Amino acid sequence: MPKIRRNHQQYAWRNSLVLGALVAILGVTGLMIPPIARLEPDVGLKWLFNLRGPRPAPENVVVVTIDRESSTELGLPNVPRKWPRGLHAELIRKLHHAGASVISFDMIFSDHRDLEQDQDFTAAMLEANNVILFEYLQTENLGFSGEQGNTAIHLEQRLPPIPKFAKAALAVAPFNLPKVPERVNQAWLFKPGAGDLPSLPVVALHHHLAAHFPALQKQIHALANDLPDWLRQDHPPANPGEFATMLRQFFLQHPDIFKKLLATIKHPSLRSLLHTHAQGNGAGIFLDFYGPARSITTVPYYRVLQNKSPIDFQGKAVFVGFSEQLQPEQKDGFYTAFTDEAGLDVSGVEIMATTFANLLESKTIRPVSPPYNIFLIIFFGLLVGIFLYKLEGIKALALAASIATIYLGSSYWLFASQSVWLPILIPLLIQLPFALVLALLSHYIISHRERSRLHHAFKQYVPEHIATTAAATGFESLKNTQTQFGACLATDAADYTPLSEKLTPTELHDQLNDYFQQIFIPVHEREGMVVDVIGDAMLAAWMDGEEKNLRRAACEAALEIQQRLNQQDKSLPTRIGLHCGEISIGNVGAGKHFEYRIVGDVVNTSTRIEGLNKQLGTQILASAEMLKDIDDMAVREVGRFRLKGKEQAMTLYELRSHPYESEHMELFNQGLQQFQSQDWVNAINSFIQLLTINPEDGPALFYLQKAQNYQLLSHGEDWDGVVNISQK
Structure with missing residues (x-):
């Protein structure tokens, strides 16, 4: 075990x-698999954002929105490109006077408008010296066919603001994002397809943190002596875009210095700069969205112009662009993890501000x-x-x-x-x-x-339905005792004892295996169960099915056993007894030894009937109950008997494969009736006449001897013709 x-x-x-x-x-x-890998940000990342929910955005990042509310208040069309640029100049002056550290426009200024308005806008940018304008990147995909097949070329063309605006602005920088239905999860920081240009949020961050350049310069000086000229100056390059590009190139050329700075610098602002350059060559970041639309502090455009803003802009980074509170009004919305059920997306300027805020906090989503x-x-x-x-x-x-x-x-x-x-x-x-x-x-x-193996094993020893239950529920079910109808077949080999004296144990073992194979097959073929085997005796039972079918199956099995043994193994002539009725099936035993057996009067009676074959000289005997309503088998009533140990008499029949001739049957039935009527003389004459015809008729010889003995005795007028059997 x-x-x-x-x-x-x-x-x-x-x-x-x-x-x-x-x-x-x-x-x-x-x-x-790319399609599955691409689903991770849209499914997994969205789940995580939804579980976490919104989080507070940095207070020093503000979005000034061009929206319908402002259009209505200012009497202007809700189309940002049609707004007079003089208003933008006024907005810049108010934000500059309020102390905004950097002002970024998410708007396209690639065409000339009213000259006076444009000049005013230019002058305002020069006065503030902290305005960054958006540079549009136009993408074009070209396909070519050649000898080696089709070739696709991906081109990106820069469309900057008009020259005077670009010159007046502190810097110009691009910021492109994918459009719906693709969910926005990432933003690039340095665009390889556009010459590794820093994006607008990166440029804005470098200007916003320019005051901390001396501290960074000091840290770099402590780690290296051979520095470029711009790192030896007391201030960073005037153009924050150039500052970002030059700092990035230095870190790429000196990775050891960059790693040491990352490990040693703890100042939040300096770490923000380092975090921006730690994203890899040309890599983007996964945005850590703060929540749904307008999670970042948002002020309508008109409130700033009318000095109605509750926000103190001192030291804050301001992003100006189109953003609506209602989905039908949205013209620049992007689908994000926080897009609500009403379909309100996050605007482009908010995503730009989110990118800036993430870099400022040094907190972007970090995939493994x-x-x-x-x-x-x-x-x-x-x-x-x-x-x-x-x-x-x-x-x-x-x-x-x-x-x-x-x-x-x-x-x-x-x-x-x-x-x-x-x-x-x-x-x-x-x-x-x-x-x-x-x-x-x-x-x-x-x-x-x-279960199939257990069922196959169990059904060799127990009925089919019990085997099925035991295989499904386990051995415990076998402890239960069941009472049901059953048809029993008992066999015994007639000459087993003499045969065992002649053969060695091995030879006897082989002989018994051959013998049992012959008598088991008819039982199994008719869905019977071999219940017990002791020595040369077998007990089989049929318990699953309609009663008449069970009785018929047992009778047919008995006839086939007789036929098989008569044809193949005449060394062990076999006697068979058949009876039916209520039986109990379950475990029998105690302690550590149990056997699954059937018990009951039916079992004992079938073995008694089998034993009577020896006295009657028959091979198969069956009770009247066994043959009830079965009219198509060759049977002969052999009388009424009270078997040993039994109180009730029973009528028994000889079961044969072929019927006796009619004359034979008439003589036997006549003699049996005379015997049961105590007409001993005529009974003796009838049986003698029958034995003259067939000397091997065992029941006739049995009754002849009984009649001769009973002739000398008086049974009384109330004798019922029952023969008492004193032997097993």
Whole structure:
């Protein structure tokens, strides 16, 4: 048993490892399939944002919105490009006088308008010296056909503001985003396709933090001596775009210095600059959205012009652009994780401000690195595969729910507290369900196979319906005793004792195996059950089905046993007894030894009937109850008997494969009737006449001897013709 248990455990471990490996492979495969990999930001990241909910945006970032409310108050069309640029000049002056650190416009100024208005706008930018204008990047995809097939070329053309605006502005910078229906999750910082240009939020950040340049310069001086000229000056380059580009190039050329600065600098503003340059060559960031539209402090355009703004702009970064509070009015909206049910998207200027705010906080969403992501997917796959395989049913479902809860809870905590983004889609929506289904399916298949094996084993010893119940519910069901109708067939080999004296034990063993094979087959073919085998005797029973069918099956089995033995094995002539009625089936025994057997008067009676064959010289005897309503079998009534140990008499019949001739039957029935009527003389004459015709008629010889003996005795007038049997 320990060895069997050990093998079973090894088998279970092997299967659990195989399942874990399959789940891990599935996860890694999902990472390699682009459509699935692209779903992770749209599904997993959205879940995490929804779980975390909105978070406070930095107070020193403000969005000034051009919206319908402002259009109405100012009497202007709700089309930003048609607004007079003199208003923008007034807005710049008010924000500059209020102390705004940097003013960024998310608007296109690529055409000339009213000369006076344009000059006023130019003058305002020169006065403030902190205005950054948006530069539009026009994308064009060109396709060419050549000898090597089709070639696609992706071109990006810069469309800056008109020259006088570009010259008057502190800097110009691009900022492009994908449009609906693709959800916005990322923003680039340095655009490779546009000459590695810094984006507008990056340029705005470098001007916003320009006052901290001396502190950064001091830290760099402490780590290196051979510095470019611009790093030896007391102030950064005047153009923040050039400042960002030059600082980036320096860090790319001196990665060791950059790593040391990251490890040592703790000042928040300096870390913001370093964080901006830590995103990799040409890489973008995953935006940490603060919430739905207008989560960043928002002030309508007209309120600033009318000095009605409740916001103190001192030291704040201001972003000016189109933004609406109602979805039907939106002209510049982007679908994000926080797009609400009403369809209100986040405007382009808000995404620009969000990018700036994330960099300022040094807090962007940080997906795990590709190697760690692969490791996590493999580890998760192995974990769920191994542990889910060890449980079944509700326990497996509970474990899967626990794993999902723990993993999602851990992912949420890391996301909310550290901005770390663990994969959600593949582990929870692909690997975990796949592992659960495969584990449950494996257990079902294994259980089905085990039940089939148990059922096959049980039905060799118990009825079909009991075998089915035991295979499904376990061994405990076998402890239950059941009472039901059954048809019993008892056999006994006539010459077993003499045969055993002649053969060696091995030869006798082989002889018995051959013998039982001949008598078992008819039983099994008719869905009977061999209940007991002792020595050369067998007890079989039929218990599953309609009563008449059970009795018929037992009778047919008896006839086939007789036929098989008469044809193939005449060394062990066999006597058979058949009876039916209520039987009890269940465990019999005590202590450590039990046998699953049928018990009851029917069992004892069938063996008594079988034993009577020896006295009557017959091979198959059946009770009248056994043959009730069965009219198509060759039978002969052999009388009424009171078997040993029984109080009630019963009528028995000889069952044959072929009927006796009519003359034979008439003589026997006549003699039997005369015998039961105590007409001894005529009974003796009838049986003598029958034996003259057939000397081997055992019942005729039995009654001849009984009649001769009874002739000398008086049974009385009330004798009912029953023969008492004193031997088993």
